[in-house]
Amino acid sequence: MAPEIGQVALVLALILALIQSVAPIWGSFTGNRMLMAVAKPAVTGQMVFAAVAFGALTWAFVHHDFSVSFVAGHSNSELPLFYRFGAVWGGHEGSLLLWILVLAIWSVLVAVFSRQMPERFVARVLGVLGVVAVGFLSFTLFTSNPFDRLIPAPADGQDLNPLLQDPALMFHPPLLYIGYVGFAVAFAFAIAALLEGRIDAAWARWTRPWTTAAWLFLTLGISLGSWWAYYELGWGGWWFWDPVENASLLPWLVGTALIHSLAVTEKRGLFKSWTLLLAISAFSLSLLGTFLVRSGILVSVHAFAADPSRGLYILAFMGIVVTIALALYAWRAPAMASDAGFKPLSRETFLLANNILLVVATLLILLGTLYPLFMDALNLGKISVGPPYFDLAFMIPMFPLMLLLGIGMHTMWRQTPGSPLWRKLRLPAIAALVIGIPMPLVFYGTAGVLTVLGSILAFWIMISALIDVLPKVGPARVTRSHIGMCIAHFGLGVMILGITFVSSYDLEVDRAGVPGQPITYAGYEFTMLGTRGVQGPNFDAIEAEVEVRRNGEYVTTLLPQKRVYRVQRDPITQTAIGGGWRRELLVSMGEPLGDGAWSLRIQYKPLVRYVWLGTIFMALGGLIAMTDRRYRLARRRETEPAVSGSSTATAGGQG
Amino acid sequence: MTPARKRRLVMVSALVAGVGLATTLALRAFQENMLYFYSPTEFVQNGVPEERTIRVGGLVADGSVRRAAGSMTIEFEVTDHAYTVPVTYTGVLPDLFREGQGVVARGRIGENGMFMAENIMAKHDENYMPPEVAQALHAGKMRAIERAREGFPDDAGSNGTAVSDSGYAGGY
Numbered sequence: 123m124a125p126e127i128g129q130v131a132l133v134l135a136l137i138l139a140l141i142q143s144v145a146p147i148w149g150s151f152t153g154n155r156m157l158m159a160v161a162k163p164a165v166t167g168q169m170v171f172a173a174v175a176f177g178a179l180t181w182a183f184v185h186h187d188f189s190v191s192f193v194a195g196h197s198n199s200e201l202p203l204f205y206r207f208g209a210v211w212g213g214h215e216g217s218l219l220l221w222i223l224v225l226a227i228w229s230v231l232v233a234v235f236s237r238q239m240p241e242r243f244v245a246r247v248l249g250v251l252g253v254v255a256v257g258f259l260s261f262t263l264f265t266s267n268p269f270d271r272l273i274p275a276p277a278d279g280q281d282l283n284p285l286l287q288d289p290a291l292m293f294h295p296p297l298l299y300i301g302y303v304g305f306a307v308a309f310a311f312a313i314a315a316l317l318e319g320r321i322d323a324a325w326a327r328w329t330r331p332w333t334t335a336a337w338l339f340l341t342l343g344i345s346l347g348s349w350w351a352y353y354e355l356g357w358g359g360w361w362f363w364d365p366v367e368n369a370s371l372l373p374w375l376v377g378t379a380l381i382h383s384l385a386v387t388e389k390r391g392l393f394k395s396w397t398l399l400l401a402i403s404a405f406s407l408s409l410l411g412t413f414l415v416r417s418g419i420l421v422s423v424h425a426f427a428a429d430p431s432r433g434l435y436i437l438a439f440m441g442i443v444v445t446i447a448l449a450l451y452a453w454r455a456p457a458m459a460s461d462a463g464f465k466p467l468s469r470e471t472f473l474l475a476n477n478i479l480l481v482v483a484t485l486l487i488l489l490g491t492l493y494p495l496f497m498d499a500l501n502l503g504k505i506s507v508g509p510p511y512f513d514l515a516f517m518i519p520m521f522p523l524m525l526l527l528g529i530g531m532h533t534m535w536r537q538t539p540g541s542p543l544w545r546k547l548r549l550p551a552i553a554a555l556v557i558g559i560p561m562p563l564v565f566y567g568t569a570g571v572l573t574v575l576g577s578i579l580a581f582w583i584m585i586s587a588l589i590d591v592l593p594k595v596g597p598a599r600v601t602r603s604h605i606g607m608c609i610a611h612f613g614l615g616v617m618i619l620g621i622t623f624v625s626s627y628d629l630e631v632d633r634a635g636v637p638g639q640p641i642t643y644a645g646y647e648f649t650m651l652g653t654r655g656v657q658g659p660n661f662d663a664i665e666a667e668v669e670v671r672r673n674g675e676y677v678t679t680l681l682p683q684k685r686v687y688r689v690q691r692d693p694i695t696q697t698a699i700g701g702g703w704r705r706e707l708l709v710s711m712g713e714p715l716g717d718g719a720w721s722l723r724i725q726y727k728p729l730v731r732y733v734w735l736g737t738i739f740m741a742l743g744g745l746i747a748m749t750d751r752r753y754r755l756a757r758r759r760e761t762e763p764a765v766s767g768s769s770t771a772t773a774g775g776q777g
Numbered sequence: 778m779t780p781a782r783k784r785r786l787v788m789v790s791a792l793v794a795g796v797g798l799a800t801t802l803a804l805r806a807f808q809e810n811m812l813y814f815y816s817p818t819e820f821v822q823n824g825v826p827e828e829r830t831i832r833v834g835g836l837v838a839d840g841s842v843r844r845a846a847g848s849m850t851i852e853f854e855v856t857d858h859a860y861t862v863p864v865t866y867t868g869v870l871p872d873l874f875r876e877g878q879g880v881v882a883r884g885r886i887g888e889n890g891m892f893m894a895e896n897i898m899a900k901h902d903e904n905y906m907p908p909e910v911a912q913a914l915h916a917g918k919m920r921a922i923e924r925a926r927e928g929f930p931d932d933a934g935s936n937g938t939a940v941s942d943s944g945y946a947g948g949y
Contacts, residue, residue: 466784466788478792482796482799486803489803489807490807493807503813503814504813504814505811505812505813505814506811506812506814506832507807507812508810508811508812508830509810510806510809510810511803511806511807511809511810514802514803514806515803515806515807518799518802518803519799522795632849632867632868632869633849634847634848634849636847692872692873693872693873694872695872710869712868712869712870713869713870715844715846715847715848715849716846716847717846717847719847721849721868721869721870722869723869
């Protein structure tokens with residue numbers, strides 16, 4: 123019964139989304155307030171039905187309804203309850219349903235928190251969100267229906283992919299989707315502004331908290347995915363430049379650029395059309411990411427749905443959305459030029475540099491990600507692009523970005539006098555050099571140029587970000603926006619610290635582990651004491667006991683496993699991690715070598731935790747910034763000029 | 778030229794030069810890091826460059842995996858039903874590595890014609906086959922059938938029937 127309810131709910135959601143996408147936009151042009159007023163009830167209804175559909179699928183998972191094809195393919199009667207909830211988005215169809223629900227929730231939130239915006243503008247924003255919802259709802263209903271029945275019903279399901287049976291993976295897709303889909307809101311704001319043919323400071327102020335919210339969820343989603351890959355895939359890396367990872371990084375980079383360019387648009391009325399273009403691009407790249415993942419044309423752990431008709435549908439949808447958006451942009455944006463000027467040493471210049479560098483990084487990664495696909499499509503050979511390209515292509519724009527960031531945070535709008543700036547930054551610069559240069563040398567002996575550079579820049583950003591929030595050093599009164607900005611940038615510094623040290627000094631070796639014989643590696647002695655059989659709820663495993671000592675002193679005992687899940691029968695390596703803030707030690711089991719010996723992979727990862735810790739600070743900064751008082755101020759006059767007043771003190775500016 | 782214009786010109790030139798330099802560096806790295814994929818047939822018939830890292834993919838031929846007891850080094854053959862390539866690798870193998878499984882090996886060709894793999898990739902989903910491998914297998918199979926029709930002995934070795942279509946038909 124539940125699947126039928128879900129099916130009907132999806133159809134009703136589609137009908138409401140159709141109404142939501144046509145009526146309000148129509149009304150906004152004809153001035154029909156009745157039609158515009160349809161938007162809010164339609165969007166609420168759409169969310170309710172999307173939630174009912176989602177609930178119905180969850181019900182089917184919880185109650186083991188294997189007559190639903192999607193449930194049979196992604197669950198099993200032995201699957202623990204917790205993972206049955208997560209299994210809802212553990213496959214293609216269910217994750218689309220999650221996408222739809224998330225979009226509906228975003229849309230309702232926009233409808234609820236839009237009281238200070240003009241009626242016509244809200245109608246257009248919700249209309250555009252309705253168009254996106256129609257696209258995804260019909261995609262789901264016509265190509266990927268999660269409620270399709272399987273007749274006759276199998277006795278048991280094929281189980282969820284064991285790699286996805288992991289707490290981090292339960293939250294990774296929802297967070298990522300909240301981020302991806304959140305850019306649809308910024309996109310809708312941009313399209314609505316283009317339809318209005320006008321954009322002002324108020325528009326930027328409305329758009330900023332939504333964009334920041336999407337960005338912070340995307341940040342957490344990517345970070346959680348990276349952490350999962352690190353410990354679950356057992357490869358010990360935290361970023362592989364896998365095309366699917368790139369697909370999530372691209373909208374993140376453009377979204378980051380958008381956040382910064384929105385600041386300029388709000389405070390100075392500049393970069394207007396550029397901001398709109400970034401908003402369109404961020405969402406287009408989200409759609410591109412969806413296409414890459416869902417079409418199955420990528421070689422990746424994520425490529426679980428390979429059906430050409432699905433890829434074609436998303437490609438067509440993406441093509442239509444992007445073409446219309448860009449056509450509208452080409453038609454309307456030129457009228458939005460602004461002539462306010464700024465001096466070379468000003469916040470505008472630094473934010474411009476930020477945008478250029480982030481876009482360069484985006485384009486270089488896009489090249490490496492899409493080029494192999496084009497080569498393949500044109501039958502020019504099958505190639506892939508190795509991680510060293512991405513490492514370099516990313517570092518080239520990032521080093522200048524990090525250097526400029528530490529300065530840019532302390533510049534003022536329009537014009538910054540040079541000597542006070544220098545006096546303010548002198549100390550952080552010296553401190554960064556004094557701490558950053560010796561740190562790698564003292565703790566790790568040797569250091570390459572890039573390591574030292576990374577170390578200096580990490581401390582440079584961290585210290586520079588903190589001086590404004592320190593009492594007595596920074597300005598007397600700081601806004602939440604400003605505190606958020608400082609914390610997010612501090613987080614970036616923390617992340618760079620982790621990246622620099624783990625990429626420079628990580629160690630990895632594959633050795634034969636013979637019971638009782640210690641393996642000395644990276645300053646530790648790893649002794650495999652033996653192996654034993656272990657039983658989990660839906661898997662059997664062989665577990666090795668590896669004792670770790672340092673100079674004879676006991677450090678920890680690691681218990682890596684080789685699991686075989688009873689349904690899918692594939693062996694899965696469960697890496698054991700000896701955690702710590704200075705370093706993490708990873709041991710994973712390879713294969714038996716005979717006589718009780720196993721091949722072991724041992725990894726030493728210095729400061730790796732700071733990579734993810736940094737992203738938490740970044741997201742926290744975003745959260746603080748988006749709760750700034752001025753976003754909650756009562757409705758302003760619609761005719762407010764684009765150039766608002768607060769362009770003098772550092773404390774007033776939010777980068 | 779007014780000072781303001783001059784300054785703007787300097788800024789724009791610096792920007793263009795910077796972006797140009799960055800692009801040049803990145804494109805050079807791009808050239809160096811392109812990894813070409815070879816099926817066993819292409820590998821044997823066309824030969825492969827000796828100085829470049831490449832990828833070779835196919836099925837692990839049945840009965841071909843050899844490992845000296847207690848050793849971390851393994852030797853096996855990768856096949857597309859038409860030709861086979863001998864591969865050697867030292868280290869921990871991916872979970873799904875076994876005979877009959879689709880794999881992609883990254884590495885270089887050694888002096889003895891053996892492919893020296895530095896990395897082996899086997900997909901984490903048994904239904905899923907890397908698209909390159911699936912295509913290579915399909916092409917290899919067609920070629921083997923053609924040759925059998927023309928009366929050639931199947932020199933692809935003993936693995937012709939061991940891997941049925943159903944082994945990889947599910948996922949792509």
